[in-house]
Amino acid sequence: MAVLNKIRQRSLFLILIIALALFSFVLSDLFRNSDALSAKSQNVVATINGKDITREDFLSKVEAVQRQLGPNGTATQAMNRVWDQEVRKAVMETQYEALGITVEQDQMRDLLKTTLANNPDFQNEAGLFDEAKLSEYIQSLKTSSEVAYQQWVDYEQSLANNALQTNYMNMVKAGMIGTLAEGKLAYHLEGDKVDLRFVQIPFSSIPDSTITVTKSEIAKYVEENKEQYEVEASRDIQFVEFKEVASVEDEAEIEKSVAAFKEGKVEYNNGRTDTIKPFAQVKEHANYINFIAGSDIKFDNRYVKKNQLPTAFADSIYNLNVGEVFGPYKDNGHFKLSKVVADIQMPDSVKARHILIPFVGSRSATDSTTQNEVQAKATADSLMRIVKADTTKFKGLLDFSADKVSNENDGVLDWYTYNAMVPEFRDYTFENEVGDIGVVKSAFGFHVIEILGQKNKQRAIKVGTIARKIEPSEETVNAVFRDASNFEIALEKGDFQTLAEENEYVVRPVNTIKELDENIPGLGSQRAMVRWAFEDETEVGEFKRFNVPGGYAIVQLVAKNKAGLMNTEEASITALPAIRKQKKAEQIKSRITATTVEDLAKAENLTARTSLALTMKNPTLSGVGREPLVIGTAFGMEQDETSGLIEGETGIFMIKVVKKELATEMDNYQGFANQVQTAKVNAVNTRLYNALKEAAEIEDNRAKTVQ
Numbered sequence: 001m002a003v004l005n006k007i008r009q010r011s012l013f014l015i016l017i018i019a020l021a022l023f024s025f026v027l028s029d030l031f032r033n034s035d036a037l038s039a040k041s042q043n044v045v046a047t048i049n050g051k052d053i054t055r056e057d058f059l060s061k062v063e064a065v066q067r068q069l070g071p072n073g074t075a076t077q078a079m080n081r082v083w084d085q086e087v088r089k090a091v092m093e094t095q096y097e098a099l100g101i102t103v104e105q106d107q108m109r110d111l112l113k114t115t116l117a118n119n120p121d122f123q124n125e126a127g128l129f130d131e132a133k134l135s136e137y138i139q140s141l142k143t144s145s146e147v148a149y150q151q152w153v154d155y156e157q158s159l160a161n162n163a164l165q166t167n168y169m170n171m172v173k174a175g176m177i178g179t180l181a182e183g184k185l186a187y188h189l190e191g192d193k194v195d196l197r198f199v200q201i202p203f204s205s206i207p208d209s210t211i212t213v214t215k216s217e218i219a220k221y222v223e224e225n226k227e228q229y230e231v232e233a234s235r236d237i238q239f240v241e242f243k244e245v246a247s248v249e250d251e252a253e254i255e256k257s258v259a260a261f262k263e264g265k266v267e268y269n270n271g272r273t274d275t276i277k278p279f280a281q282v283k284e285h286a287n288y289i290n291f292i293a294g295s296d297i298k299f300d301n302r303y304v305k306k307n308q309l310p311t312a313f314a315d316s317i318y319n320l321n322v323g324e325v326f327g328p329y330k331d332n333g334h335f336k337l338s339k340v341v342a343d344i345q346m347p348d349s350v351k352a353r354h355i356l357i358p359f360v361g362s363r364s365a366t367d368s369t370t371q372n373e374v375q376a377k378a379t380a381d382s383l384m385r386i387v388k389a390d391t392t393k394f395k396g397l398l399d400f401s402a403d404k405v406s407n408e409n410d411g412v413l414d415w416y417t418y419n420a421m422v423p424e425f426r427d428y429t430f431e432n433e434v435g436d437i438g439v440v441k442s443a444f445g446f447h448v449i450e451i452l453g454q455k456n457k458q459r460a461i462k463v464g465t466i467a468r469k470i471e472p473s474e475e476t477v478n479a480v481f482r483d484a485s486n487f488e489i490a491l492e493k494g495d496f497q498t499l500a501e502e503n504e505y506v507v508r509p510v511n512t513i514k515e516l517d518e519n520i521p522g523l524g525s526q527r528a529m530v531r532w533a534f535e536d537e538t539e540v541g542e543f544k545r546f547n548v549p550g551g552y553a554i555v556q557l558v559a560k561n562k563a564g565l566m567n568t569e570e571a572s573i574t575a576l577p578a579i580r581k582q583k584k585a586e587q588i589k590s591r592i593t594a595t596t597v598e599d600l601a602k603a604e605n606l607t608a609r610t611s612l613a614l615t616m617k618n619p620t621l622s623g624v625g626r627e628p629l630v631i632g633t634a635f636g637m638e639q640d641e642t643s644g645l646i647e648g649e650t651g652i653f654m655i656k657v658v659k660k661e662l663a664t665e666m667d668n669y670q671g672f673a674n675q676v677q678t679a680k681v682n683a684v685n686t687r688l689y690n691a692l693k694e695a696a697e698i699e700d701n702r703a704k705t706v707q
Contacts, residue, residue: 046083047699048090055705058082074525076518083702088689089161091696096164099171103160111159169684176680183673184666189616191663194634196611199601200624202651203584211580218568221575228574229566234512235533236559238496240505241523242484243551246472251335254468258328258335261293261466280325285341285464296334297467303346303418303430303460313338317463334467342462347454348418350429353394353411355383356403358445364402365445380439380446387448388437394450402445412452425449484545484552491543496556512561512570515703523548533557534703588652589645596642597656610658624650635660 045058065078096102103111109131116122117129121137124130141149222229246254264278282288286299306318310331317326320340327337358364359376371379379400387394398407406413413421418430424442429451432438437450472480483503490499500507510520515534520526529546532538532555543556561567568575594600601608611622619631627648637643639660646653 045705049094049696051090053086091692103163173681173684178673178676180669180673182676183669186676187672193613193661195659196655197597197658198655199597199608200651200653201588206584211583213579215568218572218575221579222571229571231566233563234561236511237555238507238509238558239553239555240500241553242480244472244477244480246470247476250473255328255335258337258468279339289464293466295466296469303462305460333470337466339464340461341464345457346430346460348456349415351415351453352413352429352451355401355448356445358402362445363443376446380448383448384439488545585647597654600654
């Protein structure tokens, strides 16, 4: 009881203690997950100059772009495209708002009028733009489809953005002037000339192998050139790939299955015996190839020339007689058995004319088409009989034709190649003779055709091919899975590199993967792999199995590289040559005592050279290359003056100004000032946005908010 009384007496104190403990727990959780302090970090993809790009809006635009890109476009490609668009929009809007530039209603009407002036949907009877029709159209969108109306709003916004950008660019261009002082400078940069006598001691004269560069020197160089070596956070990984590819035994079995059709075979199916003819004896090729043989490449009922056959086997197949079979042979991931089923002397191009008779349901039918298929066929046959009796009447019958384009050329289709026409039209005109007249049916209707000309006839063949794709058997697929699983299990206790070497697996390293990267060299698009490597929970040394096209990859995280300065090993690619160059320059300078060009040439066993009519606009030494510091130094010297040692791009130089000729002063430099102005104006379109973007405050949260 005494204890209970003491608790009651101190109840307020206990409540305060518990409250503080709970508050401390909540605070610690917030600090562990700072994002919980603000929902913004979860819902904002980026903040640009204070403008937020929301996750919902961003992803909806990414989805729309993905639809535009189609099946070949990746999610990352779509995301990057939208990112570029949104960054540009936000950066430019900051400028518009600062200047108070807007597109008002009257300007939008003018923009729409200019853009849609030639659209017949918005023209009156006189062919002029009718604003009332546009208003009616917009109103119909509002009432009929929310999606369609939103698309229209987006279209107007796009026009407005383009107009704002044009206005802004024009304002900036209007401020681009070339002063007379700039014109004078441009004139002298081009017109002032010097002739030099020089000696070059190339850096290449000292072998790289004689120059020692330490890691500490590289680190110091990186520190002194921070801007050049700043890098984003990155990850290094290594992986072993387990490919599901056909084994030698698999290929032998596939080849055997294809070869069986050459001689024919007997199959036993559910107590029934089926005899399959040899390929050479077959007459119904499409049925045999597509269904009986179950070919992975279906029968193509087209004639081909020799150059359309597989290059390595073109002679072997093209030289077959009709009915002969070649193979099995390995081509383009398949084992194949090919037979020449027909041949013909076929032109490479044809000229013909036609009358197209549509019927209800055909592709050339219009609202005025009334004939059904039977009636259209009767019309076409009737016209054919008239043309056969007298070809001069062909032009007079073109009023029946639905092909208005060819009608303008008297129905003539001028010199087209084999694959330019629909199959039915193509087959008739390429497989018959000049002068033949006939009727063929296509998806467009019935064609009354007259063949007018054919060029360059040569042998073409129709080839039937039984093909089996070369792919791994179930046993091989299972073996690859077992190998990957065993390697993965062994990694729990073993070293990645050691185990790979023991099993003769190839370890492939991939370094400096960025957080928003998508492609892994050798594996293709692997966004999930990149996300895993950047997860906070993934520690260096951890590994994971990923499904990749045609198999698996066991991936290990090798290193986490923080954002900041590049490490010495990676920086050495560019830092090492630069440091060597510095050391070579010091070494060369330390041994030189000569003070004239001729003495230096003699001391270094070199030849003094001459370079004439050099200008500042094009600072290039003949036989050496661009040397702006050397030539710039020359223009700061007097005639007959000799320089000290100059550290150039390619070596150490000593120069003597042999002749210095300054361009004659002009009374007025306005012409050159105009050239300067034009150059500035032309640079606005390419440089302005990049400069604004570089100056913008951009907080990129894509890696955290978009998967």
